[in-house]
Amino acid sequence: MTDTEAALKALMLLGLDGDAPAYRLLLSQLGGRLRVYFERRMRDAPGDVEDLVQETLMAVHTRRATYDRAQPFTPWAFALARYKLIDHWRRRKVRATLPIDDYVEVLAAYTPEPGSAMDLDRALETLPERQRNLVRDVKIEGLSLAQAGDRAGVSQGAAKVALHRALKSLGERMRGRADG
Amino acid sequence: MRTDDLIDQLAAQPRAIPAGAVQIRFAGVALAGGLAALVMVLAWLGARQDLAQAMTGRMFWMKALYTALLGVAGFWALERLARPDGAPRKALLFGAIVLAAFVGMGFGQWLAADPDHRRSMMMGGSWRVCFGYILAMALPGLAATLVVLRGMAPTRPALTGFAAGAFAGGVAATVYGLHCGESTMVFVGTWYTLGVLGVGALGAVLGKWALRW
Numbered sequence: 001m002t003d004t005e006a007a008l009k010a011l012m013l014l015g016l017d018g019d020a021p022a023y024r025l026l027l028s029q030l031g032g033r034l035r036v037y038f039e040r041r042m043r044d045a046p047g048d049v050e051d052l053v054q055e056t057l058m059a060v061h062t063r064r065a066t067y068d069r070a071q072p073f074t075p076w077a078f079a080l081a082r083y084k085l086i087d088h089w090r091r092r093k094v095r096a097t098l099p100i101d102d103y104v105e106v107l108a109a110y111t112p113e114p115g116s117a118m119d120l121d122r123a124l125e126t127l128p129e130r131q132r133n134l135v136r137d138v139k140i141e142g143l144s145l146a147q148a149g150d151r152a153g154v155s156q157g158a159a160k161v162a163l164h165r166a167l168k169s170l171g172e173r174m175r176g177r178a179d180g
Numbered sequence: 181m182r183t184d185d186l187i188d189q190l191a192a193q194p195r196a197i198p199a200g201a202v203q204i205r206f207a208g209v210a211l212a213g214g215l216a217a218l219v220m221v222l223a224w225l226g227a228r229q230d231l232a233q234a235m236t237g238r239m240f241w242m243k244a245l246y247t248a249l250l251g252v253a254g255f256w257a258l259e260r261l262a263r264p265d266g267a268p269r270k271a272l273l274f275g276a277i278v279l280a281a282f283v284g285m286g287f288g289q290w291l292a293a294d295p296d297h298r299r300s301m302m303m304g305g306s307w308r309v310c311f312g313y314i315l316a317m318a319l320p321g322l323a324a325t326l327v328v329l330r331g332m333a334p335t336r337p338a339l340t341g342f343a344a345g346a347f348a349g350g351v352a353a354t355v356y357g358l359h360c361g362e363s364t365m366v367f368v369g370t371w372y373t374l375g376v377l378g379v380g381a382l383g384a385v386l387g388k389w390a391l392r393w
Binding site: 071083 | 181183184186187188190191192193194195196197199201202205262263264265266331332333335392393
């Protein structure tokens with residue numbers, strides 16, 4: 001967690017000085033953590049999770065002058081997230097309380113490797129084309145199995161089996177990479 | 181909109197933010213609010229006739245110091261409350277100590293005084309207008325403070341509004357000292373304090389709906 005905090009804070013400080021690539025990386029890293037944070041607290045309304053992630057990222061951006069450079073970054077960012085979540089509940093007339101410091105578990109739960117998205121792309125490239133397209137269609141673009149099967153010209157059942165195999169070999173490849 | 185697209189937009193050309201941006205903005209507001217109050221004193225109420233002589237006395241500066249310190253406490257609390265994770269406890273405690281110390285000294289003098297003088301010490305010649313003038317003179321500064329706060333990230337709207345009022349009220353009351361000729365601590369401790377707290381209460385009411393984001 002402290003490593004994550006140090007990395008995010010370093011990116012934030014660069015972003016405050018106008019460093020666009022560092023700032024973009026900060027927002028996307030933070031976005032993933034915010035998604036986990038909101039998903040856990042909004043099981044009743046999963047459709048609103050992405051809205052809250054975006055609202056919080058916008059608040060981080062427009063109100064970033066209120067970040068005190070001498071203080072840790074994560075408590076500041078998740079205080080914005082908490083305010084947005086309470087506001088969301090308030091608008092929906094839900095009464096709830098939310099502890100201030102429970103974002104800690106998100107840092108523990110979500111610790112992607114810095115290059116994990118790139119690794120996934122590389123591992124995907126090693127799959128046969130048909131399997132690769134299936135994984136993209138279903139897991140990344142979010143099509144249903146039937147739709148993805150239509151695209152690939154196979155039945156839903158065949159798509160399901162092929163996707164299962166593809167994910168299995170993808171997992172093996174990424175694990176192999178991590179072990180090696 | 182997809183989140184990735186949003187991130188691309190936000191990170192396209194991030195403007196650099198100077199260190200101390202929050203303090204700089206509130207210092208600007210204090211200056212603007214103080215100038216607005218000064219214009220009101222000069223154009224509307226008029227400076228006290230004996231200003232030059234009064235400035236050589238101790239009480240003139242005691243009054244100014246008291247109200248300025250209330251403004252400083254408001255500034256300090258705002259500097260914390262403008263941030264989503266800011267803890268204003270020390271700043272509020274500081275303001276409470278300043279207030280209690282001055283009001284305590286004022287009432288100490290008042291109780292020690294000859295009973296025949298107590299009424300004039302407490303009421304002076306202007307107790308009826310003191311509260312209203314301070315409130316009126318603080319309005320431009322309070323409005324400016326709330327506008328600036330709307331661009332920040334306060335998560336406790338009523339308390340933040342109160343701090344904004346104490347801040348603007350402290351600045352305005354300090355400037356009001358250029359007009360007001362009252363010179364007992366118990367007068368200042370009562371009516372100036374009520375004036376500043378009144379602006380704070382107004383700020384709390386306004387903040388409750390103005391400081392949502």
